Amino acid sequence: MSTDTGKSPEQLYQERLQRLRTAVALGTPDRVPVLPNGPAWPARALGVKMSELATNAEVSGRTIIDAYTGLGEIDGIQSPAYHVSTLSIQWLSRVKVPGKDLPEDELWQVDEAELMIPDDYDAIVALGFGPWVERYYAERLPGSREAFNAWAATIPSVLRECRDRGIVPFSPAVGTIPYEYFCGGRSMKEFLLDLYRRADKVQAAMDAALPVLIESMRGVIRGLGLVGLWLGGWRSASEFIAPRLWERFVFPYFKGMVEAAVEEGAIPVLHFDANWDRDIERLRDLPKGKCVLSLDGKTDIFRAKKILGDHMCLMGDVPPRMFSLGTPGEVTEYCKRLISEVGPGGFILSSGCDVPIDAKYENVKAMVESVAG
Amino acid sequence: MSTSPLAQAMGDLDESGACALVAEKLAAGEATFSILEELQAGMSLVGERFESGEYYLSELIYAADIFKKAGDPLQEGLKSASSNKLGTIVLGTVKNDIHDFGKDIVATVLSSNGIEVVDLGVNVEHEAFVAAIREHKPELVGMSCLLTTAFDDMKDAIQAIEEAGLRDDVKIFIGGGPVDQVCADYVGADFYGRTAQDGVIAAKRYLGVSQK
Known part of the structure; x- marks a missing residue:
């Protein structure tokens, strides 16, 4: 099959992959690559029920790919495969699911509660993180592991579908540090108090979990032949915690995961939501020209460029609010500013975190079109 | 001092x-x-x-x-002593949003700064804000959300307060992950707080309390 450009999907895939790799290596490609992200908006845009998108792997893959490729020339999609169970798996939390706990067409929501108790820190050390977490899923989040595994088995076919359509599935798997797991399981307030009142126990549990998470990540990279993967930071953002806590409980663990991913030949996409301004400089300790820092509009991406521009590719950061409430003109103007000030080299244009469910179609299209010419 | x-x-x-x-x-x-x-x-x-x-x-x-x-x-x-509270705020995460972390932090920080907090919880119906204002007669109302889809719920809740004739009695604060000044203007709030501490400072200002 050839496309209207006269190039085969494989040629387009290679061209787009090269464009992305050039940006990651801090070079300047022929144009700034664009990688939309977010599973909910595609469902809303194509009239697919949120309950289907959230729980039916076949539907989610098709919907995400169709909606984003329908916008114009994109280079790839950050995460073309989605299942709501991923949220329970990575945050050790219950999730309210559309069609089950919520009306069919509403967005899923994490239902934060203290499912993990302080004694679990000791249990993690005693049992090992792997056995502990499997028991946790079975007892406290029943069904989550089974749903996740069934979905994970379908990922290879979604990745093939992307390649067959000439686009790069850039970061279709998600990893994160022990902090994010424990914070989700304990609930944020209790976890932050743990960092003061039982810091040594928390650290011992984190140290037990990290090698297990790294081994699991290596297996996923090899098994799926990943170009890149997300290493997500949400609650571990600089704005939430004191510098000495961040240096102890956050950064060393990201560093360990990033270095292992790079060793495996994958591109770690530091998907960092919320504000990380304070610690941007520290990211210079991560391997040069190998990672992507993906920001959501809360961290100052223009300042980050000044500090990290010669060291790490930046991605982002059209704010969710602009997609929902802004105009195409506003989006275009912001994207042009990103392209000229954060790009054109070492930069990938994307939404800040997800394109939100209620983004206006013309605003998402304006982002994609802004990279042309 | x-x-x-x-x-x-x-x-x-x-x-x-x-x-x-x-x-x-x-x-x-x-x-x-x-x-x-x-x-x-x-x-x-x-x-x-x-x-x-x-x-x-x-x-x-x-x-x-x-x-x-x-x-x-x-x-x-x-x-057994008389009240020393600086004022009262009715607080909640708006309808169609169940995220409570930001709202809980604001509640905790405001109450430890002498402001009585009436916490309506999450997924709060618009009319529940109205009823709570009637019952508790607060000087302040705080609304939170994490989802952009809840912007319209915030707007509707403020509209409901307006329609009940209570809008001039309260100052309305909003906050939450995607919230910014543009959102505050869109929903018709009086103040947008980026952090919980922003909320404390603004609350004290509205209540006429000096910052020491």
């Missing part, structure tokens, strides 16, 4: 020190109000350090928890 040892311990997040000083003062027969005021002065120190960038959210949360723990033995004494 010099900082008392108790306020200093509170401000320095010295949990055991603050609790021990409260116990000593109670044993010495000091008035519960004056002890509470010292703890609140310590919270002001925490707020100042947050503003200056020395403290972060984790310290605000820890401080509020120390405040609660250290202040717990004072509760009995405070019940």
